[in-house]
Amino acid sequence: MSAFSVDSSGSFQHLIDTVLFDYTVNTLLVIAGVLLLSFCFALPSAWFIACCDFPSRSILQWALMLPLAIPPYIVAIVYTDLFDFSGPIQGFLREFMHWQSVHDYYFPDIRTINGAILVLSLTLYPYLYLLLRGAFLGQSGGLFQAARSLGLSPFQAFKRVSFPLARSSMAVGLSLIAMETLGDFATVNYFAVHTLTTAVYDTWLELGSLTTAAKISSIMLLALVILISLESYSRRKQKTYQRSGATHTDLRFVLTHGKKWGVLTFLWSLLFFSFILPLSVLIYYALGYFSESLNTQLWQYTLNSFWLAIIVASLALLLALLLNFYQRLAPGILSKMTIRLSSLGYAVPGTVIAIGVLIPFTSLDLWLNRQLVEFGFSRVGLIFSGSLFILVFGYLMRFSAIAVGSIESSLAQVSPTLDLASRSLGQNVGQTIRRVNLPLIKKGMLTAFILVFIEAMKELPTALLLRPFNFETLATYVYQFVSDEMIEYAALPALLIVLMGLIPFIVVNRLLEKDC
Known part of the structure; x- marks a missing residue:
């Protein structure tokens, strides 16, 4: 009920007149960016793991879920320390290239909305990966083989058969990622990206207006209700029954030569940047400052x-x-x-x-x-x-x-x-x-x-x-x-x-x- 009470401090009206629109736009941009990048990470990973056979697949199938164990704000700390102006990456480039100042070269700023999108995507994509991998493993491999026998290439068969059948799992996974992104506070706050979540925190603890915080929270809750309703409505008539026959596990095809190395490079790079690198940096700093x-x-x-x-x-x-x-x-x-x-x-x-x-x-x-x-x-x-x-x-x-x-x-x-x-x-x-x-x-x-x-x-x-x-x-x-x-x-x-x-x-x- 606080969201409908009168705001005697005038904080909410002040936010409307100044920054609330920008906060809302930032929130939408972050959610859209994280959904897009997580989709690019999770979809090929799930397909390769479920439907292809290549070296180290048995390790990667569970290792790609490990980023869920790392909070996004910890990955944000690591990446900021590595890629900031005073970090080792830019320091090495300046020394190696003999650059004297920041005006001599361009390096993307990690503390931006793009940096927040990258970090959140690296830690949240496993939600979608898990659901898509399960969906692809449960599909009938006979349907995919039938599409191939009709002259479709592997990509065309994936696009016209496997991908539509996994739409339900994809919608649920993307919804989870959108909810997690909307609820994130520490990562966006650390990157100085002002969203509705940071607005709730600031108006409550810094401005001391619980009523204003409640009003902003009601806006976020309404957005969540709309998101969940749209996701359910989009799948209201979708029914898929395709469990009979051989599964993709039975008909998994072997990758060779260039395709094999391309898939391995993509999957191990994703695992490295989302889990191995942040964990290694934490271990290095923890040992150095242990006492x-x-x-x-x-x-x-x-x-x-x-x-x-x-x-x-x-x-x-x-x-x-x-x-x-x-x-x-x-x-x-x-x-x-x-x-x-x-x-x-x-x-x-x-x-x-x-x-x-x-x-x-x-x-x-x-x-x-x-x-x-x-x-x-x-x-x-x-x-x-x-x-x-x-x-x-x-x-x-x-x-x-x-x-x-x-x-x-x-x-x-x-x-x-x-x-x-x-x-x-x-x-x-x-x-x-x-x-x-x-x-x-x-x-x-x-x-x-x-x-x-x-x-x-x-x-x-x-x-x-x-x-x-x-x-x-x-x-x-x-x-x-x-x-x-x-x-x-x-x-x-x-x-x-x-x-x-x-x-x-x-x-x-x-x-x-x-x-x-």
């Missing part, structure tokens, strides 16, 4: 991040189990709507979630303190909005959709006849869930837990806006150093974020590769 970075604060913030992620992942898993079993045991409109509403949180940027969570809990705290004073008791302070409770609640709102989706897909593979068989043998509902359902979906439960854990470890906007006083996570700790241009000191905590996300990410991937 300066290793302190009691680092260990405290690591424990804060770890336990916060554990708590959020556990609660998200519990919530997902409750909602999905409620839908399974009592199917209907209410249970279906509950599942869908719980899945909207991940589509909403962290800054918008923070606004939506803080306003009602602040009002609740104020009401509670007034009631206590009226009954003769002393104030208890901000027990909801000023404690760790609101941060956990904000994280849960943001990431529970991941757990709900994972449990929903796992539970859908468990036949209802198993439940009926268990009940016919005298087992009640609780025993059926404990002895039949839970053992069959334990892989999905572990996947849900680890994925929420990884996202909670990386989350920055929600933590920046909702964390209690004197509470820091690794993400906010890194952001402090980055804001002060102390990149070397940010390397070790940033590396810890990557490693604590990378290890469980590899575990999830290995689980998904198994047949059982």
